[in-house]
Amino acid sequence: MxxxxxxxxxxxxxxxxxxxxxxxxxxxxxxxxxxxxxxxxxxxxxxxxxxxxxxxxxxxxxxxxxxxxxxxxxxxxxxxxxxxxxxxxxVSPTLREIRQKRRAAKAISKLANHYIVCGSGELVTKTVDSLFESAQARKLHQETELYQPLDTVLDNLLGDDDEGNYVKLRKLIRQAYLACANLILRRQSILDVVVVVTTDHDYANELRDNGLLVIEGDPTQDET
Structure with missing residues (x-):
């Protein structure tokens, strides 16, 4: 235990x-x-x-x-x-939760022109799922655009990717390229400007684990 x-x-x-x-x-x-x-x-x-x-x-x-x-x-x-x-x-889950809350509070304090989703239930879940899908699609699109110039260079050096030339080497180079790009570029998604306010503690933790900004509290209360 x-x-x-x-x-x-x-x-x-x-x-x-x-x-x-x-x-x-x-x-x-x-x-x-x-x-x-x-x-x-x-x-x-x-x-x-x-x-x-x-x-x-x-x-x-x-x-x-x-x-x-x-x-x-x-x-x-x-x-x-x-x-x-x-x-x-x-490695305590409680400490991890505290760190997540602090990071979220710091990020929320800097937000402007953001969206707030309140409550819990089927409607909120569907809305959040739609946001996740949109963010994932945008991420894939950005990575595809990011890889295009690199793939052109690799095709010239190693041969056509479609013919299976140096597949493992290509994968390693792409991963390293993406890691370096993520350090330099700040790519914003819809999740960066959305805040969910909910009283459901477990649901809040689940959303935090997926990178969403969450405030735990009653959205009808002024202090929240």
Whole structure:
């Protein structure tokens, strides 16, 4: 079962607290058990926790070595726990939804001469589907126009595409060409000037995943 966003945040807080506790414990432990000064104790603690182990400063007493082993075990366990929680947070659907909402809010604030579709239901679904179809058709048309000069050059260099000359190489070149073009060109579609306002949370997430700008809220309320 996927962890909740609150559970992951709690795990990260626990990991941070543990790291804050382990670091001074290690420093004090080496200062007391190994009779080290602060800088040497800090160096030994950091190299122990990160498992770098340069070997220039090491624990020499039996008690110090036992303490080092315990520090390694607890330190690695804490960092592994923190890493797992951080990864879970980064891939969390809730965090992804928050990022999508922020991007949408930023984009919506810059809109002018845009269209607003309110509500949910069959009529709204058909309207949105029609917008998606229109945007996809425009995208294909733009890509065809974009590829035309490239295809002419490739035909001259590699032979006619219809005869199956260097099909795989052509595909790779076209993909690279499109990727570069997308970085340079800003091709607007109808989806960039349409905002959907709906109270249906699941429907809103579905639309966001498809690149549509969405505001969750009651369209009859002024604050929305």
């Amino acid at each position: 996927q962890q909740s966003f609150d559970d992951v945040r709690r795990q990260i807080r626990i990991a941070l607290i543990a790291i804050v506790v382990i670091l001074p414990v290690g420093i004090v432990g080496f200062m007391v058990l190994e009779n080290r000064n602060f800088l040497d104790a800090l160096w030994l603690t950091i190299t122990t926790l990160t498992t770098i182990g340069y070997g220039d400063i090491v624990a020499k007493t039996e008690v110090g070595r036992i303490f080092t082993l315990m520090l390694i075990i607890f330190g690695l366990g804490t960092f592994a726990f923190a890493a797992q929680a951080a990864v879970a947070l980064l």
